[in-house]
Structures are given as C-alpha cells and as structure tokens.
Amino acid sequence: MCNIRDNLRNAKRIVIKVGTSTLTYDTGKINFTRIDKLARVMSDLANQGKDVVLVSSGAIGVGVGKLKLKGKPKTVREKQAIAAVGQCELMHMYSKFFSDYGRIVGQILLTRDVVEDDIRRKNVINTFENLLERGIIPIVNENDSVAVEEIEFGDNDTLSAIVAQLVGADLLIILSDIDGFYNGDPKKNTGLKLISVIEQITPALEKYAGGPGTKRGTGGMATKLLAAKIATAAGVDMVISNGINPEVIMDIMEGKDVGTLFVSNKRSGSSGQ
Ligand code: GLU
Secondary structure, eight states: OOOTTGGGGGOOEEEEEEOHHHHBOTTSOBOHHHHHHHHHHHHHHHHTTOEEEEEEOOHHHHHHHHTTOSSOOOSHHHHHHHHHHHHHHHHHHHHHHHHHTTOOEEEEEEOHHHHHSHHHHHHHHHHHHHHHHTTOEEEEEEOTTTOOGGGOOOSHHHHHHHHHHHTTOSEEEEEESSSSEESSOTTTOSSOOEEOEESSOOHHHHHHHOSBOOSSOSOBHHHHHHHHHHHHHTTOEEEEEETTSTTHHHHHHTTOSOSEEEOOHHHHOOOOO
16 A cells, blocks of 8 residues: 655655754754764755755754854844854754755745735745856745744744745755654653644644744744645645754655654645635
8 A cells, every 4th residue: 555655755846944943952052963864864855856945944043053152042132143143054054964965055045924915925936046056955934034923824834834835845844852742841741642644633633732942943843734724734744853863764765654744735635724
C-alpha cells in the first residue's frame, strides 16, 4: 500500500521554518553547527532541483545575544531596535554558511499589510519567483524593526504558512524544539503519544495544542496548529519535527516516519475548518 508520506519525495517547492530555539543556545549565542547543517541540507535540496525558501526567526534572540542583554526586550521600541541589530547578524551568518555550499541568499522582510494588499502581494511574489529562478535562496522574517501590532504577523509559524501559500509550496517543514504534535503537552506530562499523521484538524486536536512555547521562542503548539490550518487549507502539506539535527529534513523528504505530517486538504479530501 502506498504510504501517505511517500508523496513528500515529489515535493518540488519547500518552505522550511526554523525557530529561535533551534538557531541559538540557551546562552543566546548562535548555534553554528545547526546553521551550518541547515545551509548544507537546503543547498543540497536546491542542487536536486528543488525550490527552497527559509523562514527564519532569531532577529530578536540573536540581537539579545549580540548586545549581551539579560533577557528578551519587553517594549515595542526595544524589540524593534534589537531586531534591527539581530537581523543583520543573522543574515551575515546565513550568507556565510550558504556560500560555503555555493549558494547565494536574499533577504525578504514582511509585514502583514504587504500580503494583504493585492499589488504589494503580487510584487513580493515576483521577488520570490525571480530569486528562485536564479537559484538564490530567499530567507524570510517578519520585519520586526517596523512591525507594530496593526501590521504584525506576531509569530513566524503563521508567517511561514502564509509564505508557503504565497509561493505555492508543496511542503512546509517547521523545525522546532519538540519532536512533533502530541496528544497533550510533553513538557508537562509523560507517556504522551506523538501523532504521526493528521488528516483533519479537529476540536479535540486543538485542545491538545495548549499555550505558548519556550522563553526564547515565540510560538508553541497553538501557533503551529494555526499554521497547519492555513497551510493545509492552501493545499500545502506540513510537517513539524525536531530541529535539533537539521538533517531530519532529508528524512522527511524521503517519506520517513518522523515528526507529525498534517496532510493538505487537497490530498486528504477535507474541506478544512
Ligand atoms: N520575528 C521574530 C524574530 O526574528 C520571531 C518570531 C517567532 O519566532 O515566531 O525574532
């Protein structure tokens, strides 16, 4: 019988989202080993002829590390300033590691008003398409230095699903500090079960999602489930997996049973929520 994950091998356009907790240590300093592996695996996928887009958090987290601050900033104006520093550092890092594997990167910073306006959305889609045609790897983040409540996405899980929809991706992979979607919060309870495949997001599943995640990251399972709803409704398969070793991306692409696969409505036949 054909496994529902086998189809992931054929994904041509893939958006990969990494969270701050994957990119940095608890000290706030950058995890070079992971960024290096991520750059290697993504460059390898590009060499296979796939289109790859990275959605990366970390502007604020890396800014905190670079400026040697004690914790995450609290006010909007502090966040904006610190993100301005961290985003530069982050892109410098990505540019350096991807160039080791022969790839050029391009930065796209988004706010909600851009994707909600027809003309601006078309323009940004053109930017993605042109970068991808040139074999350049787009790296996306929220434009934290200008984003205020009215125009922000708020979290990069949601942003990554919107980007997957914008570029017409086949697959969205969210790398996090958790192995996948459980029937409860594994950080609070033991003996829970990782759900391998989810074909429909039911109210029971939403109850499992709980509240926000780690002190360095922003999301948690609730935002990942929201991302899954946006992605699957847009015809994009989505996998949540642990980013501790970014080589897991290759396992996912080979259809191995890792993390949790949310099957797109196009494939599951569900009409969504
Ligand atoms: N855009 C934020 C940053 O780069 C992260 C938001 C998130 O992790 O969800 O720091």
